[in-house]
Amino acid sequence: MSKVLVIAEHDGIELNPSTAKVVSCAAGIPGAEVDVAVFASSASEIASQAADIQSVARVLTIEREENSHLLAATLAPQIVALSDGYSHVFGPSTTFGKDLMPRVAALLGVNQISDIMTVLGSHSFKRPVYAGNAVLTVEALPLQVVVATVRTASYTAAAGGNSAPISETQVNVDLPTHTRFIDIQSGASDRPDLQTASRVVSGGRALGSSENFDIIYKLADKLGAGVGASRAAVDAGYVPNEMQVGQTGKIIAPDLYIAIGISGAIQHLTGIKDAGTIVAINKDEEAPIFEVADIGLAGDLFSIVPELTDAL
Amino acid sequence: MEKILVGLKRVVDYNVRVRVKSDGSGVETDGVKMSINPFDEIALEEALRMKERGEVNEVVVISIGSSESQQQLRTGLAMGADRAILVETNDALDPLGVARIFKALVDRENAELVLLGKQSIDGDNNQMGQMLAAIWDRPQATFASRIELNGNTARVTREVDAGLETNEIDLPAVITVDLRLNEPRYVKLPDIMKAKKKPLDIVPATDLGIDAGPIVREISYEPPARRERGIMVDDVAGLVAALKDKGLI
Ligand SMILES: Cc1cc2nc3c(=O)[nH]c(=O)nc-3n(C[C@H](O)[C@H](O)[C@H](O)COP(=O)(O)OP(=O)(O)OC[C@H]3O[C@@H](n4cnc5c(N)ncnc54)[C@H](O)[C@@H]3O)c2cc1C
Numbered sequence: 001m002s003k004v005l006v007i008a009e010h011d012g013i014e015l016n017p018s019t020a021k022v023v024s025c026a027a028g029i030p031g032a033e034v035d036v037a038v039f040a041s042s043a044s045e046i047a048s049q050a051a052d053i054q055s056v057a058r059v060l061t062i063e064r065e066e067n068s069h070l071l072a073a074t075l076a077p078q079i080v081a082l083s084d085g086y087s088h089v090f091g092p093s094t095t096f097g098k099d100l101m102p103r104v105a106a107l108l109g110v111n112q113i114s115d116i117m118t119v120l121g122s123h124s125f126k127r128p129v130y131a132g133n134a135v136l137t138v139e140a141l142p143l144q145v146v147v148a149t150v151r152t153a154s155y156t157a158a159a160g161g162n163s164a165p166i167s168e169t170q171v172n173v174d175l176p177t178h179t180r181f182i183d184i185q186s187g188a189s190d191r192p193d194l195q196t197a198s199r200v201v202s203g204g205r206a207l208g209s210s211e212n213f214d215i216i217y218k219l220a221d222k223l224g225a226g227v228g229a230s231r232a233a234v235d236a237g238y239v240p241n242e243m244q245v246g247q248t249g250k251i252i253a254p255d256l257y258i259a260i261g262i263s264g265a266i267q268h269l270t271g272i273k274d275a276g277t278i279v280a281i282n283k284d285e286e287a288p289i290f291e292v293a294d295i296g297l298a299g300d301l302f303s304i305v306p307e308l309t310d311a312l
Numbered sequence: 313m314e315k316i317l318v319g320l321k322r323v324v325d326y327n328v329r330v331r332v333k334s335d336g337s338g339v340e341t342d343g344v345k346m347s348i349n350p351f352d353e354i355a356l357e358e359a360l361r362m363k364e365r366g367e368v369n370e371v372v373v374i375s376i377g378s379s380e381s382q383q384q385l386r387t388g389l390a391m392g393a394d395r396a397i398l399v400e401t402n403d404a405l406d407p408l409g410v411a412r413i414f415k416a417l418v419d420r421e422n423a424e425l426v427l428l429g430k431q432s433i434d435g436d437n438n439q440m441g442q443m444l445a446a447i448w449d450r451p452q453a454t455f456a457s458r459i460e461l462n463g464n465t466a467r468v469t470r471e472v473d474a475g476l477e478t479n480e481i482d483l484p485a486v487i488t489v490d491l492r493l494n495e496p497r498y499v500k501l502p503d504i505m506k507a508k509k510k511p512l513d514i515v516p517a518t519d520l521g522i523d524a525g526p527i528v529r530e531i532s533y534e535p536p537a538r539r540e541r542g543i544m545v546d547d548v549a550g551l552v553a554a555l556k557d558k559g560l561i
Binding site: 011071072073076094095096098099100101102103104105106107109110111112113114115124128129130131132133134135136137138139140141176178179180181182183184185186187195199223231234235240241242247248250255256266267273277278279290291292293294295296297298299304307308311312 | 324326329330331332339406407408411430431433434435436437438439440441442443444445446447449450451452453454455457467470471472473474475476477478479480481482485490491492527528529530531532533534535536537539541542543544545546547548549550551552554555558560561
């Protein structure tokens with residue numbers, strides 16, 4: 001039988017929606033029993049959110065002052081200690097999981113399976129490589145713990161309505177002090193979170209300035225959409241880094257994605273492959289984005305976007 | 313600080329449209345342009361800037377792979393690295409194996425800082441740096457967009473999903489870099505000539521006595537599900553109608 005330990009992602013207050021997606025993936029392992037571990041300085045709120053997720057057997061809380069910020073260097077040894085008896089240890093392939101899980105894997109002496117998109121069996125998975133230009137089927141060695149990150153865009157969040165038991169757990173390991181959290185700066189926004197929004201509007205280099213990006217925000221607000229951007233727009237400083245969509249930004253799967261003034265480089269497209277409907281607005285009829293768009297409109301974004309916002 | 317090690321991986325150039333081989337055994341690499349992994353180039357650029365500011369004395373570039381990786385190491389030398397080491401092997405290595413080999417070099421070279429790309433654009437694993445930090449039992453700062461060295465510590469700004477997170481780490485440490493850290497310099501012809509005289513050591517992987525396993529078995533490669541080209545509309549009214557048609561608004 002497989003026993004999966006899912007590492008909860010949270011910001012100290014709320015469980016990140018990535019966790020319910022990882023649970024979905026984990027529950028797809030034949031005969032799996034899924035536990036969720038919440039590392040925090042104060043875990044009860046987050047734990048009850050985790051206990052609500054369907055398919056979760058148990059929630060383990062590990063409360064330590066050191067867990068007030070989720071640093072890989074301090075989490076990894078605790079996870080290793082907790083992983084005894086588990087056949088699988090899963091995290092999300094968000095920056096949290098990408099930072100953390102390889103450190104766990106190396107301490108356990110195994111490779112990590114990165115970005116699981118399909119579970120074929122307890123040790124057999126599909127994952128994207130080459131910016132999503134190929135899908136690789138891999139097999140982890142039997143009898144070894146499987147440490148993996150889950151490509152969250154490939155899974156829908158497991159439903160709520162469960163009430164899994166919560167148990168406080170002690171993990172007695174010494175933790176390093178060589179890594180210290182200083183601060184985090186977020187371009188706080190009231191808009192829907194890019195990674196979970198059902199609609200996303202993204203702007204590219206063509207916007208030309210952060211002021212011009214306003215037309216993107218206006219359209220997004222009309223649609224109740226999250227806002228994303230291409231790397232070129234981030235590099236140029238029009239928007240902050242957390243808005244980047246793509247191979248090296250966020251991989252998202254909204255029902256509706258509207259790409260505006262974005263050419264459609266493979267590194268960008270890999271971030272939106274799983275979107276329901278892709279709409280592209282670009283003045284170049286030959287732009288590669290049109291090859292994948294479900295609905296394309298060729299023309300000048302500076303006239304089209306305000307007109308569209310008004311029409312909605 | 314005395315020494316920085318920088319990893320340079322030979323990968324299919326990011327401009328190449330990668331194709332899966334018809335027998336599913338891998339992707340086409342015959343006649344395909346190979347380059348330094350773009351993230352690694354940024355790591356090297358950062359190391360060179362540290363050297364130019366007088367923060368470090370020596371920049372050593374390292375590649376682990378087939379003898380062809382010498383090309384990428386020569387490019388690294390031409391960019392300004394002082395010396396190169398190729399750990400030569402034709403075996404397929406997993407990130408953990410690479411991390412173990414890297415750790416052997418860290419020990420041999422007494423490195424105080426290892427700068428790596430956050431991921432290689434072939435396997436897209438994003439794990440080697442974290443693994444090296446784990447087995448070295450040292451700090452890791454991943455996805456760096458700003459690095460500030462202050463004696464025995466470094467302040468690293470990291471690009472995370474929620475924004476920009478700053479951590480302070482003790483050295484020695486592993487830092488993996490993101491795209492916005494810097495823009496790598498172009499190599500000039502005279503530098504390529506000069507680089508030919510710089511030392512490039514070749515160490516057979518077997519000499520390091522490292523157990524590079526275990527291995528995640530690659531069963532088969534397949535092309536991704538393709539999205540079909542959809543419809544073109546003529547104007548905003550057409551777009552709104554098409555969206556309504558799909559029940560999206
Ligand atoms: C290792 C690596 C990783 C990368 N990761 C990412 C990633 O995660 N995400 C990402 O997005 N990119 C990534 N890139 C960059 C990617 O290759 C492209 O350079 C980038 O996506 C281009 O952004 P863009 O489409 O906004 O700009 P451009 O390619 O310059 O496209 C601008 C588009 O706007 C159109 N346009 C111009 N003016 C107008 C107008 N008035 N009205 C309508 N249309 C107009 C043009 O026709 C053009 O198609 C990565 C690159 C590398 C090497």
